[in-house]
Amino acid sequence: MSCKTSSNKLLVEVFETSVNGNKLTKVSNFTSSKNASIIKLDTSKTFQTITGFGGAFTESSAYLLNKLGKKNRDTILKAYFSREGANYSLTRTHMNSCDFSLSQYSYSPVKEDINLKHFTIKEDKDDLIPMIKDAIKISKDGFKIIASPWTAAPWMKDNRKWVGGKLLPKYYDTWALFFLKYLNAYKEEGIDIWGFTVENEPHGNGNNWESMHYTPKEMTNFVQYHLGPKLEKDGFGNKVILGYDQNRAGLKEWVNSMYENEATSKYFNGTAIHWYESTYEVFPEALQYAHNKSPNKYLIETEGCVDSEVPEWKNDAWYWKKEATDWGWDWASAEDKYLHPKYAPVNRYARDIIGCLNNWVDGWIDWNMVLDTQGGPNWFKNWCVAPIIVNPKKNEVYFTPLYYIMAHFSKYIRPQAKVIGLENSDKNLQVTAAENPDHSIVVVVFNEGKAEKSFKILLGEKEIEIHINAQALQTIIIPN
Known part of the structure; x- marks a missing residue:
C-alpha cells in the first residue's frame, strides 16, 4: 500500500x-x-537474532509426497521452500524411526555392532532423502536442518526395547559415533546437517512410541564427555548441539545442568523446546530463565503441532474455532487439566510464535509438513494435524489456514533479523x-x-x- x-x-x-x-x-x-x-x-x-522458521521432514510426509502426482508434489515443496511460498529457513528431521515413520527401524540394525560397521541410512533413501534433496533444489536462500534421534537401537538400551529405557553407559561412545556416521552419510547424499538435538523428549512420551530417557545430568555428561569431543575430534566441532528438546515447564533444571559451568556448557550451543505443556500458555518465565542462564546460546522451538486430532478436510472454519483438544484433554493430571482446554488451532500457532519471539526464542519449527486425511501415516496411530493435508488416493491437496499462519513469519522474518x-x-x-x-x-x-x-x-x-x-x-x- x-x-x-x-x-x-x-x-x-x-x-x-x-x-x-x-x-x-x-x-x-x-x-x-x-x-x-x-x-x-x-x-x-x-x-535475539533470528535463526529461522520452518517445519520437519518426516518419513510420513515424504512418503505421502511420493504418493501424489508430480504436479501436486512440486506445488507443496515450492509452497514451503520457494521465495514465492513460505521460504522455510529452519527445519528438522528424525534420526532412526519415530512415530511418524512407516515402521520402526534403526541405522544400526546389527546387534552389538560397537564400531557401527553396518551403519546404513538405506531406510531414508526411498522417501525422506529425496524430499530433502528436492527442497534444497527449490530453496534459493537455503535452510538449516536439525536432526533428532527418538531412540537408539534397542540393543544399546537397558530395556532392549524401542520404547523407554536408557542408553547403556557402555554404548555412550558408540552412540556418539552414531551421530558422526549420520553426518557423513548425509553429507555423501549432498545434505548438510546444521546441528542436532541430543534426544527428542528425554522425559519420554508415556511409553507409547520410540523414546529414550535421560536425566539432565546424564544428557550433560553424554555431551560433555562423549558427543561433543567426538564431533570435535573428527572435524565436526562446528555442528550445533541443542540440549533438552521437550516441554517448557521443565526448562529450569535442564539449563541449570547444561550451563552449570564452563566445562558442562562447552559443547552445548543452545536449548530446544516443545509446546505440548499447554494449549495456550507460552511459559514466558521459563523462556526468560533459559535465556538468562546462557544469553549467547540458541533457544529454539523444535516441535509443535495440533496433536491428538484427525485433521478437518477442507473446512477452514474449524481451524479458527475452539474445537480442538490435545493429549492433555484426556490424560493430563487433575492439577494440570486447566492447561489443556479446547482451543482454536490458528490461535495456538499465532499466540505461541508471537509469545516465543517476545521471550528470546530465535527459531520456531512446526512438526510434519504433510499428513493425510487421517492425520498420519503413524505406526502408533498418534494422529496429528499438519499445515498441508493430502488425500493420496484422489491426488488432492488442502492448504489449511495453519500453512498461511506459518508463512506470515517464515516468509517475511528472515534469518539474522533482530x-x-x-x-x-x-x-x-x-x-x-x-x-x-x-x-x-x-x-x-x-x-x-x-x-x-x-x-x-x-x-x-x-x-x-x-x-x-x-x-x-x-x-x-x-x-x-
Missing part, C-alpha cells in the same frame, strides 16, 4: 490471514478510526516486530477477538493507521 499524501506517512505493505477468508492476502485502503490503539516501534532496542522493541497500547492485540538484515521492518499483529480493530504504527516521526479484521493475523512490512 502506498501512502504518498504526507511526508510523515509510513510506506507499508500489509498481508492478512483471517476467519473471513483472507489467506496471506494483500490488504489496503484503510479508513481512520477514533479508537485506534498505538504500536510504537523502537529500533534502538534489539533482542527482534526489536515496541510499545503496544492494546492488551488484546498480540504484537511482535523484527528488523531484517536489509533493514526492512516486519510487524506481526494477531487479533484473536471477534471484533475488528484499528491501530497506528509509529516509527520515528512517521506513522500509519491500519485496520485488522476480527480473528486475523497481519504481517506489515516497512521497507528500508
Whole structure:
C-alpha cells in the first residue's frame, strides 16, 4: 500500500490471514478510526537474532509426497521452500524411526555392532532423502536442518526395547559415533546437517512410541564427555548441539545442568523446546530463565503441532474455532487439566510464535509438513494435524489456514533479523516486530477477538493507521 499524501506517512505493505477468508492476502485502503490503539516501534532496542522458521521432514510426509502426482508434489515443496511460498529457513528431521515413520527401524540394525560397521541410512533413501534433496533444489536462500534421534537401537538400551529405557553407559561412545556416521552419510547424499538435538523428549512420551530417557545430568555428561569431543575430534566441532528438546515447564533444571559451568556448557550451543505443556500458555518465565542462564546460546522451538486430532478436510472454519483438544484433554493430571482446554488451532500457532519471539526464542519449527486425511501415516496411530493435508488416493491437496499462519513469519522474518522493541497500547492485540538484515521492518499483529480493530504504527516521526479484521493475523512490512 502506498501512502504518498504526507511526508510523515509510513510506506507499508500489509498481508492478512483471517476467519473471513483472507489467506496471506494483500490488504489496503484503510479508513481512520477514533479508537485506534498505538504500536510504537523502537529500533534502538534489539533482542535475539533470528535463526529461522520452518517445519520437519518426516518419513510420513515424504512418503505421502511420493504418493501424489508430480504436479501436486512440486506445488507443496515450492509452497514451503520457494521465495514465492513460505521460504522455510529452519527445519528438522528424525534420526532412526519415530512415530511418524512407516515402521520402526534403526541405522544400526546389527546387534552389538560397537564400531557401527553396518551403519546404513538405506531406510531414508526411498522417501525422506529425496524430499530433502528436492527442497534444497527449490530453496534459493537455503535452510538449516536439525536432526533428532527418538531412540537408539534397542540393543544399546537397558530395556532392549524401542520404547523407554536408557542408553547403556557402555554404548555412550558408540552412540556418539552414531551421530558422526549420520553426518557423513548425509553429507555423501549432498545434505548438510546444521546441528542436532541430543534426544527428542528425554522425559519420554508415556511409553507409547520410540523414546529414550535421560536425566539432565546424564544428557550433560553424554555431551560433555562423549558427543561433543567426538564431533570435535573428527572435524565436526562446528555442528550445533541443542540440549533438552521437550516441554517448557521443565526448562529450569535442564539449563541449570547444561550451563552449570564452563566445562558442562562447552559443547552445548543452545536449548530446544516443545509446546505440548499447554494449549495456550507460552511459559514466558521459563523462556526468560533459559535465556538468562546462557544469553549467547540458541533457544529454539523444535516441535509443535495440533496433536491428538484427525485433521478437518477442507473446512477452514474449524481451524479458527475452539474445537480442538490435545493429549492433555484426556490424560493430563487433575492439577494440570486447566492447561489443556479446547482451543482454536490458528490461535495456538499465532499466540505461541508471537509469545516465543517476545521471550528470546530465535527459531520456531512446526512438526510434519504433510499428513493425510487421517492425520498420519503413524505406526502408533498418534494422529496429528499438519499445515498441508493430502488425500493420496484422489491426488488432492488442502492448504489449511495453519500453512498461511506459518508463512506470515517464515516468509517475511528472515534469518539474522533482530527482534526489536515496541510499545503496544492494546492488551488484546498480540504484537511482535523484527528488523531484517536489509533493514526492512516486519510487524506481526494477531487479533484473536471477534471484533475488528484499528491501530497506528509509529516509527520515528512517521506513522500509519491500519485496520485488522476480527480473528486475523497481519504481517506489515516497512521497507528500508
